[in-house]
Amino acid sequence: MTTFVDRVELHVAAGNGGHGCASVHREKFKPLGGPDGGNGGDGGSVVLTVDAQVTTLLEYHHSPKRKATNGKPGAGGNRTGALGHDLVLLVPDGTVVLDREGNVLADLVGHGTSFVAAQGGRGGLGNAALSSARRKAPGFALLGEPGDARDIVMELKSVADVALVGYPSAGKSSLISVLSAAKPKIADYPFTTLIPNLGVVTAGDTVYTIADVPGLIPGASQGRGLGLEFLRHVERCSVLVHVLDCATLEPGRDPLTDLETIEAELSEYGGLDDRPRLVALNKIDVPDGQDIADLTRASLEERGYRVFEVSAASRKGLRELSFALAQIVGEARAAKPLEESTRIVLRPTAVDDEGFTIIEEDGVFRIRGVKPERWVRQTDFSNDEAVGYLADRLARLGVEDKLWKVGAHEGDTVVIGSDENSVVFDWEPTMAAGAEMLGRRGEDHRMETQRPAVDRRREKQKGRDAAEAEYLAFEALSSGRQASIEGDDEDS
Template identity: 45%
Template sequence: MKFIDIAAIFVKAGDGGDGHLSFRTEKFVPKGGPDGGNGGKGGDVVFKVDPHSNTLVDFKFKREFLASNGAHGGKSRKTGRDGKDIIIKVPLGTEIKDIDGNIIADLSEPDEEFVLARGGNGGWGNAMYATATNRTPRRANPGQPGLEMEVILELKLLADVGLVGFPNAGKSTLISVLSSARPKIADYPFTTLVPNLGIASIDVGQNFTIADIPGLIEGAADGKGLGIQFLRHVERCRLLVFLIPADSPHPEKDYLILRKELDKYNPDMSFKKRIICISKVDMVDQDRIKELKALKFKEKNTKTMLISSVAHTNTDDLKLAMWNELSQM
């Protein structure tokens, strides 16, 4: 299934039904009183979290969502039926924004529902206007229109751990080792063009989710490379794991660039817990490994680990370190 994480749609709640204008016409009651019924309420536009969905791809093909109108009132004070709500199912982590980018709702809880647009109220029939001084009102109201609007849906993955690194840092291989995810893996930049989500297991009932965020490059926060389209998925990760290849000429500089891009996109990123991983240590000799072990990343209380996903070097230790960090939050 194609991964789509942003979509623009049009929604409209149902219009209320019109009130009815009528008078009783029973036999032997030649001048019956008003008996026009009220119109039914229009249906609402309701968003609901779908636990089985992880993409907004459905909104690529359908962009207009209309709730049903309320039925008109009838004779004998018959109230029109209410319009049926339209239920729009979205993945967990979906934000609903107006066209100016302001957040209307953030659907970040399982089974959460949000009524975006209320249906219009039904109009009153003339029976509602009867008074002691006006026994034959010839007035009935039309139903009120339902709210309509254009909105933007934006999906931000909800994962416990986010893997962050430049293209070809080994993120896809690592997530395939730590979890059941099977992302596309190849030796060229931007192999991962969409976020991958996997579940890592420590023991029975001890699981956490890992997101493989597509590779960043310097200037990503300004739209370079894959741009900021995937940086939004890092925002909700509780723990960040930075991957820097062992054969990088300047690992410390690489880390600072990655940090700068995240902080530039959202300054709150700097407060997230993190682990720094030197990946692909199977590709360098022992002298290089000694140099890597001596690196200082100038981060207080930040764990630094050397790993190889291919050789499974320290990958179990990394998974346990992730779990321990998450457990302390």
């Protein structure tokens, strides 16, 4: 038997980005042909997409952990690593995505609507992409970023225009079976309906959907019976129809009492007070059914309800009910704003936004920001040159200058990142020595085969001047020695 599941907890993990490659091109007569390490590929993302053919979350109930593939690392010869494949999870129309705290992340309504539940990690840059005029042969590459991993909750809320509510065995499934082409299970015992049933109704020029919600009983809003599990399926409807049983034999029950009980549960659940209500007095074809309907109709109309006497067996009153519902649904649709085309919302960065924040916590300076945290994740701390590159990036961003301003001193503890994923440093300021003195990390002087012509002329001229001065000194020394020798000869 097919099981209906409309709420699941899912752990999603995106793929990690591939590491960049540190490589130097080598071939015959070119032992140092320049850096040629390729970039790593991006990791795959986990994407939720609405599919009209999917009606339940059962698949994720049985398999609650999903992970996308990782990106491949880069390679020499400027070869970029392969991208990780996105993992597309198909969900029913009307799925609401929440985090573990209950905050709504996305409301997926409409075929094809998508939401990225976990973003794949970026691939790290290879040393070819990191090279520059000042850093000709970097001996390091950036690491790939880890992909997002999170726990989410998915709840299915039926997308229907009309919701039928009432006690178990009030005849809701019978009504939806004759109003539409739906074929729900129908039997003469309570809680026959265990899942919401959807049907499509055509009334004149209006086509609308109608949902048969499992029966409600006193205490449903607190979890008694099946009501709490399925009350969420009436949240999206435009109109509620109270289906009241005029032929019940249970003691203490009558249409007015049933209505008051169901309204109390709807009020306790909350969020449905603004929906228009209709009342369908059902089963008027059975003995005493018509008499009970006649006795209660006046009381219901005094309370402001539009009342329809119907019978699913004889189909009496169904046409009037169907067209009344079509009118209300049409008015509700007309009152909604027209759907606008997709818009891109641009949120420019504030002028005074530095891209990071520094907070002192008991003598520890914590740095938070998208860029610093991403740079730390991409740094290979076993490579001194990579660590130096990170220090340069942080200095250019203004982190060290801000640390000076907030009162940090040499040797203080500096933490970058959150408590769960952070890196701790003993701060050694470089601003005092001058960032320009430390900005030439990653240079390979063997690669400096060409220099400006002016510099070469100056060096040649210096060489000639030095040689001439050495020659003159030698001549002077030689002349002095010769004169000394001649003087000695004369004295002798």
